[in-house]
Amino acid sequence: MTEGQNNPRPAPRLILPLPGNEAFGRDLAQDGHWELGITETRRFPDGESYVRIRSDVAGKAVDLACTLARPDEGFLRLIFAADTVRTLGAREVTLVAPYLAYMRQDRRFRPGEAVTSRSFARLISSSFDRLVTIDPHLHRYSALSELYTIPVDTLHAAPMLADWIAAEVDNPLLVGPDEESEQWVSAIAARIGSPHAVLRKTRRGDRNVDIELPDLSQWRGRQPVLVDDIASSGHTLIEAARKLPLQGFVPPVVVVVHGIFAEDSFQRLAPFCSRIVSTDSVPHESNAIGLAPLIASAIGANAISSADLIRNRRPPEPLDEVERAGFDSFPASDPPSWTGGVR
Numbered sequence: 001m002t003e004g005q006n007n008p009r010p011a012p013r014l015i016l017p018l019p020g021n022e023a024f025g026r027d028l029a030q031d032g033h034w035e036l037g038i039t040e041t042r043r044f045p046d047g048e049s050y051v052r053i054r055s056d057v058a059g060k061a062v063d064l065a066c067t068l069a070r071p072d073e074g075f076l077r078l079i080f081a082a083d084t085v086r087t088l089g090a091r092e093v094t095l096v097a098p099y100l101a102y103m104r105q106d107r108r109f110r111p112g113e114a115v116t117s118r119s120f121a122r123l124i125s126s127s128f129d130r131l132v133t134i135d136p137h138l139h140r141y142s143a144l145s146e147l148y149t150i151p152v153d154t155l156h157a158a159p160m161l162a163d164w165i166a167a168e169v170d171n172p173l174l175v176g177p178d179e180e181s182e183q184w185v186s187a188i189a190a191r192i193g194s195p196h197a198v199l200r201k202t203r204r205g206d207r208n209v210d211i212e213l214p215d216l217s218q219w220r221g222r223q224p225v226l227v228d229d230i231a232s233s234g235h236t237l238i239e240a241a242r243k244l245p246l247q248g249f250v251p252p253v254v255v256v257v258h259g260i261f262a263e264d265s266f267q268r269l270a271p272f273c274s275r276i277v278s279t280d281s282v283p284h285e286s287n288a289i290g291l292a293p294l295i296a297s298a299i300g301a302n303a304i305s306s307a308d309l310i311r312n313r314r315p316p317e318p319l320d321e322v323e324r325a326g327f328d329s330f331p332a333s334d335p336p337s338w339t340g341g342v343r
């Protein structure tokens, strides 16, 4: 169904960044020529989250911009913001999460384990009308629609990674550290007309991986470029970067989509590399490839059908009741520890 059938005019868009996503939210709003909204958050003394939406959301298509790296800390705040936006009368509520969390526990590997990819998908699907994300870690699922019950736009950063490599690296050899990386390494190699190779990884634990190199001698003299979707503990890339020089290569350039770089992994990886870059799906000092143009064009192009909006929809709360409850329940006078967007 097209936007025009039930809604004569597309709803005005409002980008609402959550804490830590200010720069990305601003870029998104600029790229799409949309309004940038304001959210206030802080912690109550007991650790609970305070959330206030300071922009008018009624009748608007609201995009909550929130990467989901290190999700446990801010997840409730995100759900509260989505729920508040909805009850204040937003026409649709989209989660723009350039990095989507909880995609790797996609099976019960040992009895009794939580399959968090499924539980997390249920939580997100019950709070949002749509999800927009970049290169989710699809290993044992072929598409997010196997997990998420809301419409999902799954976007791919490979063309942007390819363009960055073509512009910045002479004579590259694209290297994927494991079989899973074959999909994007081959796509990038094809786009820029360079050879590619895939290494073999054995994972023994969260921080224990072994990497085996095939014979790469035919490409000696090229600049290796290690490409992966996620740098988390960093062990995959550290092992791969450490081993490439053993076959006579110069230290690799590392290009990742999602640079989580947990703990001190970035500092431990850096000595083995000539350069490390990432997209801005997770704010990090290695960010060199901005995703806002890619996401803005997808958000602007794909309208949600009215049928999709029926799920989860409930009428806005009467404002006088909400405001009375606010005064009675707690003094909301403490300064916010974070205010996103423009003032």
Ligand code: R5P
Pocket: 177, 178, 180, 181, 206, 209, 228, 229, 230, 231, 232, 233, 234, 235, 236, 237
């Ligand atoms: C593997 O399945 C992924 O594509 C990445 O290689 C992996 O998530 C990286 O994890 P870490 O940095 O913890 O080795």
